[in-house]
Amino acid sequence: MPRKSGSQGENSDRITDAEHAVMEALWDHAGPASAQDVFDVVGASRGWSLATVKTLLSRLVQKHAIATRPDGRRFLYTPSIDRDDYVGGESRRLLDKLFGGRAASLVAHLAESEALTEKDLTEIEALLKELKQ
């Protein structure tokens, strides 16, 4: 039977903006994090209540984006999708949606709209050199 391409866990459900902030906290965190841990990181900056963080964690669990491991009477949460995979997916979505899938168009656009600093250009150049050889 055909095997799906992604490198990790059953995906498919879109992660929203608010949920994404939680994911970043988890990706950032060294090892599994409790709801409180997540709250400590994102709560303040986004002005969320602990309750909100809990809701978002639940939804992410439903979406299979994170996994839980019981720790006493509470849960510890870990991302079950790789950040790189996620980032790649989102990038591709944008590429497909706005640039007909052509990465060069995206870069061209960034360049033209001056979203690229001199430093960016140098960095990309170096990157290319490395990739080309």
Next chain:
Amino acid sequence: MPRKSGSQGENSDRITDAEHAVMEALWDHAGPASAQDVFDVVGASRGWSLATVKTLLSRLVQKHAIATRPDGRRFLYTPSIDRDDYVGGESRRLLDKLFGGRAASLVAHLAESEALTEKDLTEIEALLKELKQ
């Protein structure tokens, strides 16, 4: 007083995915388009009814993303935001959200995840050369 940066019309309201499909149809269209025109282009491919297209057009008008010009008893619609501006905005959002705003990181990621073909690389290289000189 500080003047906003964008080149065109009051923006601010997010354009959704469905709405974006309509925008593309309008950007594509030579000159103002009627609801029917839009429907003819996107209706089939997205499986939308004419009613749906009309709703989306209305919402885009509310969001000031498109403008209307009466033509007899109907309206002709034209984008009031430039595609390039929109694309730039969305690109920047992604960049900020996922790459800390560093374009080079995005390019690096695309490269590593093999989203860049040989052709892409060559194109980007050429682009850089042009920008550098």
Next chain:
DNA sequence: CCTTCATGTTTACAAACGTAATCGATCCGC
């Protein structure tokens, strides 16, 4: 033991979204 605190679960609720049907006015063909 009983109170309090911490935790996940359930419920809430308004706004946004996707998708559309219905309504009221108008125009076109007969």
Next chain:
DNA sequence: GCGGATCGATTACGTTTGTAAACATGAAGG
């Protein structure tokens, strides 16, 4: 002039999202 086609406007309705309060339960401290 009358009936159907056409158009924008209004209304609809289930789902998702953002944000959170209420609730149940178990742990911990006195």
